Amino acid sequence: MRLDAEAIAAMPQAYVQALFDQYAPRFETALVDNLGYRGPSLLFRAVLSARAAARKPAFFKRAIDLGCGTGLAAGAFAKEVDRFIGFDLSPKMIERARATSLYAELEVADMVQGLRSQPDSSANLVLAADAMVYLSDLAPVLNEARRVLAAGGLLAFTAETHEGDGVVIGAGLRYAHSASYVRSAIAAAGLALAHLEDLSARNEDNVPVPGLVVVAVKG
Ligand SMILES: C[S@@+](CC[C@H](N)C(=O)[O-])C[C@H]1O[C@@H](n2cnc3c(N)ncnc32)[C@H](O)[C@@H]1O
Numbered sequence: 557m558r559l560d561a562e563a564i565a566a567m568p569q570a571y572v573q574a575l576f577d578q579y580a581p582r583f584e585t586a587l588v589d590n591l592g593y594r595g596p597s598l599l600f601r602a603v604l605s606a607r608a609a610a611r612k613p614a615f616f617k618r619a620i621d622l623g624c625g626t627g628l629a630a631g632a633f634a635k636e637v638d639r640f641i642g643f644d645l646s647p648k649m650i651e652r653a654r655a656t657s658l659y660a661e662l663e664v665a666d667m668v669q670g671l672r673s674q675p676d677s678s679a680n681l682v683l684a685a686d687a688m689v690y691l692s693d694l695a696p697v698l699n700e701a702r703r704v705l706a707a708g709g710l711l712a713f714t715a716e717t718h719e720g721d722g723v724v725i726g727a728g729l730r731y732a733h734s735a736s737y738v739r740s741a742i743a744a745a746g747l748a749l750a751h752l753e754d755l756s757a758r759n760e761d762n763v764p765v766p767g768l769v770v771v772a773v774k775g
Pocket residue numbers: 572573576595596622623624625626627628629643644645646649665666667668684685686687690
């Protein structure tokens with residue numbers, strides 16, 4: 557379904573919360589084993605490559621994991637991050653994330669609200685692994701990420717994509733953002749694109765779902 561800007565409604569938070577609360581006990585098996593989910597490792601590789609290109613060490617003092625789920629992204633980055641903060645709408649996913657002991661702080665919160673609770677220039681890395689698919693308009697989260705990142709800090713996220721323009725919503729009620737939409741939204745938020753690659757983070761019916769792996773930097 558193609559949507560114009562006016563018609564793009566935000567995904568109801570109660571829907572996302574209920575979906576992931578009931579999904580939490582079988583999330584990792586369903587996603588990793590059945591759908592070949594690889595978002596966290598793709599993000600990790602993209603961040604390492606962005607850091608290598610900038611000739612900077614890939615170590616981050618303070619990182620924020622948006623839509624942290626059970627903690628798979630924090631697991632992938634654990635050795636390179638001193639202090640992880642996680643936000644997720646689903647209390648049951650947060651419960652699982654807490655059990656990993658990977659996070660210094662965890663909060664049941666919408667990702668934009670969670671970022672709003674953070675001081676300016678206080679994070680070195682913001683991650684969103686398979687979470688932007690629940691947002692139609694990326695502007696609020698990108699703007700808040702830019703505010704919260706310290707100079708030189710990175711925002712890294714996966715997205716699902718399509719070949720047209722703008723944003724569409726699929727049958728699975730996940731938004732797909734075109735590469736041109738992502739490029740413009742990053743520029744409009746005052747971030748610089750460091751890495752954008754066509755890479756799929758998961759399969760559907762054993763076919764890779766078209767995706768993007770994106771790293772942006774705060775100048
Ligand atoms: C597919 S899971 C991915 C979880 C984790 N990032 C990973 O890579 O395994 C998406 C997660 O995003 C959360 N989520 C979706 N929309 C959100 C929002 N607006 N704010 C915070 N969390 C959200 C869901 O509750 C769910 O836990």
